[in-house]
Amino acid sequence: MSSVTPHKFAIAAGEPHSTIRVRNLQCSVKVGTDAWGRSGKLQPVLISVAVDLRHGFGSSGVEDKVDASTIHYGVLSKGVLEVVEKFGSSAANTKEITEQTTLVGLWNTIFSALTGIVLDRQQKVQSFAADALVDPQVVRSVEIKIMLPKASLIGNGxxxxxxxxxxxxxxxxxxxxxxxxxxxxxxxxxxxxxxxxRLAKQIVIASIKLDLWRKTEDEYTKLEELVVKTIGESSFETLETLAHQTARMLWDFFGFVATTPHTPSITIGLEKPTAVTFADAPMIEYTLNEENNLPLPNERARKW
Structure with missing residues (x-):
């Protein structure tokens, strides 16, 4: 088993035969930290799950009934919500910050409940649970997204x-x-x-993605603080330089190093809503990894 970038994962997984998705299951739970970095606070959570089947719908698609060849999205939804509720009860009884109260801990808990596969802190298979919401022999891949819409001071989550x-x-x-x-x-x-x-500041909308995220601690408020400081105090002329420099700052701050055969990557998306009058916004997207982690050509780029 290895950790890979989303692009390489998509290549390895291939085109799915059939997929069952549940988008934005709404719940509230004490997980991670809030927008001010405080732990133990109840906050809204949106959970999305996608399950790719190994062999398509099979008899379920022919006989017009929900059977073992597919996944019942109602059962899937109810099961995920029950898991989150149990996680929240456990977190409520824990005053210390542990993996059972973190965003990564919630992700691992949902994954284990879905597949019966228990992962350790290094994301390696540790053990197998007795019950699972889906049959790993039927399922080819599982994707879980946990969104905290109120965990950012100036963003969408x-x-x-x-x-x-x-x-x-x-x-x-x-x-x-x-x-x-x-x-x-x-x-x-x-x-x-x-x-x-050059006369006044304008709004830049930044979206930051760190692939191959291995940390178990909740550091997204620290990440947001660094991004806001880097972009807010800059005075570059181009979005390209701003994206490159922001990515370099994050790379150095988190101490990313080359790994074999896959390296972490940072993707920066920047938009200028007021730059083009008759468009929502022009946008550039830049990905920094070990292959293109090069120094800037001159000190002109370091203007803050």
Whole structure:
């Protein structure tokens, strides 16, 4: 089993035959930290689950009934909500910050309930649970996304999304991927090449994704603080340089290093809503990994 980028995971998983999705299951639970970095606070959570079947719908698609060849989305939804409720009860009785109160802990708990596969802190198979919501022999891959819409001070929320490719033989987990994302941070900054753009700050909407996220601690408020400081105090002319420099700052801050055969990557998406009058926004997207983690060409880029 190895951790890979979402692109390489998609290649390994291939085109799915059939998929059952449940989007944005709404619940509230004490998990992670709130927008101010405080733990133990009840907050809204949106959970999305996608299950790719190994062989298509089979008899369920022919006989017009829900049987063992598919996954009952009602049972799936109810099961996930019950798991979250139990997680919340456990977290409520825990005053200390442990893995059972973190965003990663909730993701692992939902995954274990779905598949019966228990992962350890290194995301390796530790044991197998007696019961599972889905049959790993029927399911090819499972994707779980946990969204905290109120965990950001100036953005649209924080999410942790992970997917696991399941095997049929002794190796039950073939590949996995997981990423942490900050959505839609609205940050005022001095940006632009035109003379009028140098007179005042304008809003830049930033979305940040860190692939191959291995940390178990909740550090998204720290991540947001660093992004806001880096972008807000900058005065670059181009979004390209701003994206590159922001990615470099995050790379150095989190101490990413090369791993074999896969390396972490940081994707920065930047939008300027007021730059083009008759469009929602121009946008650039930049991904930094070990292959293109190069120094900037000159000190001109370090303007803050």
């Amino acid at each position: 924080v999410s942790l999304c992970g997917a696991v490719l399941l095997g049929e033989g002794e190796e039950v987990v073939l590949e996995q991927t997981r990423g942490l994302q900050l959505h839609g941070l609205r940050i005022p900054t001095l940006i632009g090449v035109n003379a009028n753009e």
